[in-house]
Amino acid sequence: MKLVYTDVLVIGGGLAGLRAAIGVKRRGLDTVVLSLVPAKRSHSAAAQGGMQASLANSAMGRGDNEDVHFEDTVKGSDWGCDQQVARMFVHTAPKAVRELAGWGVPWNRVRSGDREAVVNAEKITISESSEAHGLITARDFGGTKKWRTCYTSDGTGHAMLFALGDQSIANGIPVMERKEALALIHEGGRCYGAVVRDLVTGELTSFVAKATVIATGGYGRIYKVSTNGIICEGTGMGIALETGVAELGNMEAVQFHPTAIVPAGILTTEGCRGDGGLLRDVDGHRFMPDYEPQKKELASRDVVSRRMTEHMRKGKGVKSPYGDHLWLDITVLGRAHVEKNLREVKDICHYFLGIDPAVDWIPVRPTQHYSMGGIRTRHTGESTTLKGLFACGEAACWDLHGFNRLGGNSVAETVVAGMIVSEFIADFCQSDDSEISIPTALVREFHAREQGKLDELLASEGNEQASDIRRRMEEIMIDKVGIFRTGTELDEAVDELQDLLVRSRKLGLQSRVHGANPELVAAYRLQKMLKVALCVALGARERTESRGAHSREDYPQRDDSNWLKRTLTTWNNENDTLPTVDYEPIDVAGMELPPGFRGYGQADHRDHPDTEGRASEVTAIREQLEDADRFEVQNRLMPYKHLLPERYREKNERLEEPVAKTR
């Protein structure tokens, strides 16, 4: 049995995993990053438009600060998020952008003077001040009051990932490529590492660690059409789920991005609309203002995706051999803007559609894009139920996004969570509490179990094909657990997914080699994916309300009185065909921003019994502290600073909020 010890085992080499590894390494811990692919190929690279941080440098961002970002994020989440985590996040996001600036990310900068921009289909002139010249600029994104999304053209994720990839080299962090964690090693509610398969040789190695971090991104690929990279199969959630101990949170919260190209499902950034692009229907009509007079194309993603689907259902979609679609029109921005600020979009249109988006409209429709759900953790990133297991980024539900994530908040979350969680991991690993005494027999047991499963698969005489079952799962998810959901369809989905899970236990393989074997990989991932899919489908079936991206046609109302709570799923027994569902209430009485209308989307909801009381408390505190500064008011409403690692507690400086040097 091959055995490796490290203090911190990081599973996943994208932005969240790399930043977490850098954080613990800088605290003096030994760490190893495992990645399915070379780290710089991770799906983080595909983030185009940018990351939100309230720097407030550009003219259209003036007046922005943590309070405004917080409010946008909570409304975006449809009050499903953890407001203290949202506070921690908006406070740390400016620090993350500035750290990355120091590490070489070539953020686009403010240029003083007048420039033309397109807002609401009209050319306007924006005047940038000379005092902001050279500071980091921002563009507009959906669901935000201010222009807050920092960017490098439309290759933001790429630039960030390469900066962090190179920083991990600078810090001498080993990144082991083409390695896949098959199972977590755990006993008595304590995680001890993972059994890991080498995708080239097929060899298993057991990694033992004080802390294990899952940063494996989302589960988009359980859907037939997704903007996600093909490695985003949810297997990180799968191995957590298969412990039977770790909880997954809000798995039914799945985001559909309004503008992926048809038919390939490749993303065109929200920056297209943020920069002034429009959505048009079969008649060339700009329809979003009809539905969303205030935010128009720039309502939150869940709302825009639903409105687009609604409009296509009215027969206003463009017919194509691949089903109906709508048009994204960025011709209004002009060629110079498209070629400079939306060049990935231009390339994608050129190579996959054969069109030039400076003159042609782009065929788009809503497509699976993001997983709000994930491994349920505390604000420290540690699993609520499995000690020593941490998660961050899209793989986690700590829970920043609730039932809908704002564009630009995911890339920001990856690095912010990496920063914050790595400090808590380091604190943990440097405390007596983290010491482990684990018998090699336990490791051997897990190791042998995984080897046994692989041997069994390779020898199996079953007649089921993994690719057939997987294809059917993907279809069920997109057809029955998609943008609009109904009880009947969700019932069917849950039933059929269970059948598929049973069938997936009787696979037969053609290719029976132990080493590199794509068919074997597809086979052993399949059960994990089906279990994750069942968590999504069952969570959606049980949630009889509509909130954020979870939209039930049979229960169209947001129902705070019954459903202001987080779904928790666990997989108690290996042979079960359904997860166990439980719920965790969200505390209204402690909210800084009590539930209300988001300002876009549907206006009616049923109030939680505590909402009214809390709302009047908040109003009273605000009135009482009329003369106090915003930090004092915030602290009275919902203290959160004590939750942050000490090094991230300082105030953020802005042009309009200079901070006296204290250190």
Place this chain on the structure above:
Amino acid sequence: MNKSSDQATGREPQTGVSDQSARRLTVKILRHNPQDPASEPRFEAYELDEAPGMTLFIALNQIRDEQAPSLQFDFVCRAGICGSCGMLINGRPGLACRTLTSKLGPEITLAPLPVFKLIGDLSVDTGAWARQMGERLETWVHRESEPDIDRLEERMDPDRAEEIYELDRCIECGCCIAACGTARMRKDFVGAAGINKMARFRLDPRDERSDEDFYELVGSDDGVFGCMTLLGCNDVCPKELPLQTQLAFMRRKMVSVK
């Protein structure tokens, strides 16, 4: 074709996905599994029907699903962004995921990128290559002080930021290395990807390294002086990076050191 808002049209998506008379494609793939002692490198041919909008990503997955379950290849983003799928497409390095079969003849030949260590079939180890390049050339911003993350960031000229991004767009796909005459002869040659990286950091005001420092890293035959100016790199770069200019520029700068 321009469509303004008053032109009501309901047309289908264009060339890439439009109808085409279905062709029968033959895809010849250079196959070899170095893990298997019995494996011999050989071409194997697979036939399939071309579908509208088919890319090599779609074609290869279909071949693997239906005909060759052990076939190895690498894709991640399948959108031309991540650089995983560099391979020789009819002898020329390129990204398979964004190559439409409609742009190729009915017989397509695929082979792994040369120079890199072969993992199996069309999969090569660009990751290990990029890591050693990064370690050797120290491809990160070198500065004495840590950024103060609580304060206003350092200013940068907006044009300079865009110029850096232009060079920062390299995705380390390996196409330039596979197309490089020098890289075939000198195994330690850093290639256009490496030299472009150095040009990128040299341009970055946050990097405090001097030309003397850069000379130590690329002022040799494994660096700028090894380039024979064949410029295959410039021809095949999927991101259309200005590699020719950067090579010439860095060489001139390095010559003037000392």
